[in-house]
Amino acid sequence: MPELETPGVATGTRAEWVAAAAAVLRKSGALPADAPDEAAAPDGAGLDQAVLARLGRRTFGGTPVTPLAGVTSTAAGYRRLDGRGWLNCVPLADPDPAQAAAALIADLEGGAQSCWLTVGAAGTALPDLPAVLAPVLLDIAPIELNAVEPVTALQAGRAFARILSDRGVRAPGGGLGADPFGRAIRAGSPEVDTTELAEIASLATDLGLRGFVADATVAHEQGADDGWELGYLLAAVAEYLRLLEAAGITPDVAAALLTLRLPATAEQFTTIARFRAARGLWTRLLELALEPATTVPAPWLHAVTSRMMTTRYDPWVNMLRVTIAALAAGTGGAQAVTVLPFDAALGIPDAFGRRIARNVSHLLLDESHVADTADPAAGAGGIEALTERLAATGWAAFTEIEAAGGLSTAVAGGLLAERFAAQKALRASRIATRAQPLTGVTEFAHAGEQLPQRRPKGKAWPERWASPFEALRDEPAPRPVALVVLGAVASHSVRASFVRNALGAIGSPLAGGDAATADVAAAVAGFDPAAGDIAVVAGSDAAYAGADPTFAGTAADVVTGLRERGARLVLIAGRPPAGVEVDGTVGLGGDLLQLAGLLRGTGVTEVQR
Known part of the structure; x- marks a missing residue:
């Protein structure tokens, strides 16, 4: 990309931009006064590299992030082109059925459109599901089920199907949320139980819902970097396609049963690029899996703001974190965005926390209009290049998992545990040395801070990035x-x-x-x-x-x-x-x-x- 010119717009040349940036860097001392310029290096190549080296950085996984790049547009597979915004999908994990029902109806009346509902020990008990969903118009509001121990996805799905049948309505969308891979990893089990897949697929098809989740938040919470999150996501998709094809379900039908779930962090540009890369990787994998000339269906991308980045201390900063994360996920093309309330790390969020969380999407969609443009990151050279680089690292991680025999084998053989542990240790070191600061925790800690009190969760979250520091401040x-x-x-x-x-x-x-x-x-x-x-x-x-x-x-x-x-x-x-x-x-x-x-x-x- 030798020029930065747009017809009819006085944007100047790349050389002019580099020279202007170099002048600022020299004035600040970030660039030595004797840094090479056009006279010392023909065509300004030396100065170009010197400037970009100081303005660029790397992601946690080591992928370069540059302010200028030679990519002006990427393949259509990276892009979401419908420009319809995203569903405001609120989370709900409350063991008290009365309070859960009240919170859910308050969210929906407050403008939320969908719910990611946890069923099991950490959320609604299976017998309480009808009471929790009683005030909800299930033919209008899609429900994404999240079955956790001791409830299975099939049990939760059948209970939901009975509720729909009793009301005589059909759900407008949503999913049963089956995730045998994530369930095994979170339980620390080497065995992935896929015995219910065929029944779940049949039930989801009958209900017109998605049945399964390829959930990269699992890899994220185990310590994976961006490339391995994408590699894990793609490996889960490939494993689902194989297992469902063995059950007699063709890849094109199986693809329609899948939800892709990704974490969204406050690393804005990385999150945008990661969601765009996920869409492109899905497209490439389906091109290989489907019959020639078959149209590749668009993926359903569900973004969940990262639990790992949230803090108990100075929880108000979480409002900023989730807002940036939601903006990045929506800009990257998510169809549904779940914003975790700022007080979710403290316990079960209260009404204020839930209201602030659902209003994040309202502010972004209805007041800031960030979804009025389809794929607003398209054409930004830095993000386009980062998208392609993350896609490449994700594909490399995927091929490593496939070479090990696929996702189930990689779980059983310890490959994922080994990779995730190494990446988790690296991030822990970066946080401990404040190379990755956590505002309110590792930076600007408020001595004597009194934390807001919340009802205890049914099940504790996994250790977050701030947990070691919070434990020290607790005692x-x-x-x-x-x-x-x-x-x-x-x-x-x-x-x-x-x-x-x-x-x-x-x-x-x-x-x-x-x-x-x-x-x-x-x-x-x-x-x-x-x-x-x-x-x-x-x-x-x-x-x-x-x-x-x-x-x-x-x-x-x-x-x-x-x-x-x-x-x-x-x-x-x-x-x-x-x-x-x-x-x-x-x-x-x-x-x-x-x-x-x-x-x-x-x-x-x-x-x-």
Whole structure:
């Protein structure tokens, strides 16, 4: 894409854009003054690469995300072209039938159009299903069933069929939600039970509903990156097609029985590209599976905002997360979007949480009109390129699963568990070092925060990204850490604030560090080992080296003074000067969970990464 020109629009050339971007980067210091330019590199190639290297990034899975790319349009298979928006599909998982029914009818009267209904231990008991659905017009509002232990998808589907029959109505859409692969993985079982597939397919066909879910949220919650989420999704589709064909159901009929469910995160561009890539991968797989010249049916994409990204602490930030996620999923082409309420990680959401969640889609569709344009991301070179790259990584993961014998065999043989565990560990490290920050948890933790109270869930969620930090804050360290500052407030405030933020994230209270100190004696005077025998020294590099005019002494002098006063552990903010012996550091890129282990005596010294 040598030019960025559009007929009739003064957009300029790529070279002009790169030159303008380079000027800004040079001014900010992000690009060296001697970075190659057109004179040093013909056609500006050197400058082009230098600029893109600083403006680009990579996804969690390592896929490049660039601001400019040589792709201006992709195959139609990536695109949703009907431009009809999405169904506002509210989640419901409440064991109390009366409260569940009241919440559901409030959602529907408030503008929701569909419901993703959990049946089983985590939600509505099977005998309570008629009561929960009693106020619902089932010939208008589609229901997506989600059967969990001890209820099977077939049992839930038959119960739903009886309700429809008793009322003499036919559902306008929805699905039975059978997912034998996800059920086995979530239960930690190597055996995938597919014995009910034929009966579920028959029941779904009779009811005019989708019967099965290829559910990438399963892979997401096990730790998978974007490529493996897509690979898992595609492997589930392929396995369904094989199993149903063995039961006498042709691939074109089987495809119509499938729902593709994907997680939507606050990584906006990645989520847009992942949904578009899922559509393209579906198209390619069906082209291979169907008879030649058969029209590939469009997939039904159900987006669910990520449970993993939600937090119990500072739950209000979840409102921002789910709004970005819903926008990205809808922009990426989801036909149904489920927004989890901001308080869902705290327990069963209350009426306020549910109202805010359903209103997200109202704001996006009815006030912002984001769905008025079919496939609004089309033509954006960065997103088009990211779509193709994610599709390629997804296809590679899919072929690896297929080479292992298919999804059921990959589950039984441990391939998925191995891949997901490695990716989960990598993400955990990124969160612990704040390479992937969680606002309100690993960044800007609110000390002493009082959490909203909610009714307990029927079944706990899987461990979320914030869970290790939340556990530390649930049980704060019993004694405070002394913050020992060097010099004037202006000199030590940056590092002192960094220490407060870091220790607040791991539930370690701080004492001191609010005032200026003129010398070593003043700095260590407030340290009392009886109150807490751990100290963190915070000051500027100049103060550490004895070159700060507002502080008489060095970091080495302060460390020595603290040890003489009985400090068991002495840490320093930033990098310690040469020759200064400390027990650990609190700095950019440090592992906060290892720091918590050091401070609480349960782990090894924090390391720089």
